[in-house]
Amino acid sequence: MSSLVVLGTTEQGLMYAIMVLGVYLTFRILNYADLTVDGSFTLGAATAATLITSGYNPWLATGVAFILGSLAGCFTGILHTKFKITPLLSGILTMTALYSINLRVMGKANISLLRERTIFSDFESLPYMQEYGVLILALLAVIIIGFFVYLFLETEFGLALRATGDNELMIRSLGVNTDLMKITGLALSNGLVAFAGSFVAQNQLFADISMGIGMIIIGLASVIIGEVLVGTRTIARAVLAVLCGGVIYRGIIAIVLQLGLVATDLKLVTALIVILALITPQLRSKFSLPIKNV
Numbered sequence: 001m002s003s004l005v006v007l008g009t010t011e012q013g014l015m016y017a018i019m020v021l022g023v024y025l026t027f028r029i030l031n032y033a034d035l036t037v038d039g040s041f042t043l044g045a046a047t048a049a050t051l052i053t054s055g056y057n058p059w060l061a062t063g064v065a066f067i068l069g070s071l072a073g074c075f076t077g078i079l080h081t082k083f084k085i086t087p088l089l090s091g092i093l094t095m096t097a098l099y100s101i102n103l104r105v106m107g108k109a110n111i112s113l114l115r116e117r118t119i120f121s122d123f124e125s126l127p128y129m130q131e132y133g134v135l136i137l138a139l140l141a142v143i144i145i146g147f148f149v150y151l152f153l154e155t156e157f158g159l160a161l162r163a164t165g166d167n168e169l170m171i172r173s174l175g176v177n178t179d180l181m182k183i184t185g186l187a188l189s190n191g192l193v194a195f196a197g198s199f200v201a202q203n204q205l206f207a208d209i210s211m212g213i214g215m216i217i218i219g220l221a222s223v224i225i226g227e228v229l230v231g232t233r234t235i236a237r238a239v240l241a242v243l244c245g246g247v248i249y250r251g252i253i254a255i256v257l258q259l260g261l262v263a264t265d266l267k268l269v270t271a272l273i274v275i276l277a278l279i280t281p282q283l284r285s286k287f288s289l290p291i292k293n294v
Contacts, residue, residue, distance in 0.1 A: 005254060005258070006254075007132075007135060009250050009251055009253075009254040010135060010247065010250075010251075011134050011135050011138055011203065012200070012203070012250050013246055013247030013248070013249070013250035013251060014135070014138035014139055014141070014142050014246070014247060015138050015141075015196055015199040015200050015203060016196060016200070016218065016222070016246045016249070016250060017142050017196075017222070017242070017243045017244075017245075017246030017247055018141065018142060018145055018192055018193075018195060018196035018199065018246075019037070019041060019192065019193045019196035019197070019215065019218075019219055019246070020218075020219050020222040020223055020226075020242050020243070020245060020246035020249075021145065021146065021149060021192055021239070021242050021243060021246075022037070022188070022189040022190065022191070022192030022193040022196070022219070023037060023189070023193070023216065023219030023220060023222075023223055024219075024223050024238075024239075024242040025149070025185055025188060025189040025192070026185060026186060026189045027219070027220060027223060028165070028223065028232075028238070029153070029161060029162055029165050029185060030161070030164065030165040030181075030182060030185045030186070030189075031165040031166075032087050032165070032182065032185070032186070033087055033088050033091065034073075034076060034087065034091045034186060034189065034190075034216075035088065035091035035092050035094075035095050035216055036072055036073060036076045036091045036094045036095055036098070036186070036190050037091075037095075037189075037190065037193050037212070037215050037216040037219060038095050038212045038213060038214070038215050038216055039072065039094060039095040039096075039097075039098025039099060039101075039102070039212060040069045040072045040073065040098065040190040040193045040194045040197070040212070041193050041194065041196065041197040041200075041211070041212035041215045042098065042099075042102045042197060042207075042208075042209060042210075042211055042212035043065070043068055043069055043072060043098055043101065043102055043105070043194050043197065043212075044065035044066070044068070044069050044193065044194025044195055044196065044197030044198040044201070045065075045197040045198060045200060045201035045207040045208075045211055045212075046102045046105045046106045046111070046197075046201075046207050046209075047061065047064055047065040047068050047105060047194070047198065048061040048062055048064075048065045048197075048198035048201055048202060048207070049106065049111040049113055049201050049202075049206070049207035050105050050106055050107075050111065050207075051064060052113060052116050052117065052118065052202070053111060053113070053116060058117055058118045058119045058121075058122065058202065059119055059122070061198065062119060062195065062198045062199070062202075065194045065195060065197065065198035066191045066192075066194055066195040066198075067191070068194060069190045069191045069192070069193055069194020069195065069197075070187040070188065070190060070191035070194075071187070072094060072098060072190050072194070073183075073186035073187040073188070073189055073190030073191060074183055074186065074187045075094055076090050076091055076093075076094040076186050076190070077090075077179075077182050077183030077184075077185075077186040077187065078183060079093060079094065080182065081178075081179035081182055081183060082179070099209070102209055103209060106207065106209065109208065109209045110206055110207060110208040110209065111206065111207045112205065112206050113201065113202060113205040113206055113207070114205050114206075116205075118202035118203075118205075119137065119199075119202055120133060120134050120137060120202055120203060123136070123137045134203060138199065138203075141199070142243055145192065145195075146239050146240070146243050149192075149239055150235060150236055150239045152188075153235050153239075154235060157184075160176045160181055161181050161184065161185050163176070164176070164178045164181040164182065164185075165185075193215070193219075197211070197212065214267055214270070217267075217270050217271065217274065218249065218270060220274055221245075221249055221270050221273045221274045221277065222242070222245035222246045222248070222249040223242055223245055224245070224274060224277035224278060225245040225248050225249055225252075225273065225277050226240075226241035226242050226243070226244050226245020226246070226248065227241050227242075227245070228277050228280055228281070229241070229244070229245070229248065230244055230245075249273070252269075252273065253266060253269065253270075256269055
């Protein structure tokens, strides 16, 4: 692969790693299968693109995208905790509603950001940032967000959140409001996903109504790849594994495309990657030879 392809793949991988971190919070921490991700990713992109083309500051637009994504996660959490709708169905309902909401936000199926001011154009205008500005800004965002998520999970509130996913009945018997834990976790997760969507839209210079389709599968694939390759013995290692998984996944996709596979087969490749990552531990334990004591 050329250096430009490697650079572009790394940039995209870092941006998607933020989305993967959001998926990790629900999938692993809360043990919650949240399909809101497909809608909240597009919501972040649509919000940022609409505000930017309306003349608003791109940094403000990115922050608003995070807030609206968090509200979408809150809505999913309320459907589940207050109205007792199953996790899978509550996510599907929110995702379906967000499709129409995203169209309302954009006013059309896609928005171009060509010749518009973005956070990346602002950053690239700084000294020595013309060539690697996108990479450095994405890397800084990943490091800062990953660090704060790690600190949050190590707090007393974060421990209660983790315990809610591990054993809800036990932590509820200790007086913890598990409904609040779930709503908070879903809000933070979808806020990060929408934040990543706003980053991707500003990097690609367009937002499209279909750009979030299949995002949950990409997130799960990245989480599982990171866990298999890096490990999850500690929270810090798990967060690092998730972030690395996002970059590794984009690298795998780039290699597959370079080998000549058409873009329409990427969903099949993603599904195969997830299947391979899921069955690898079972295959490893099944075919490993027992060590005899000498």
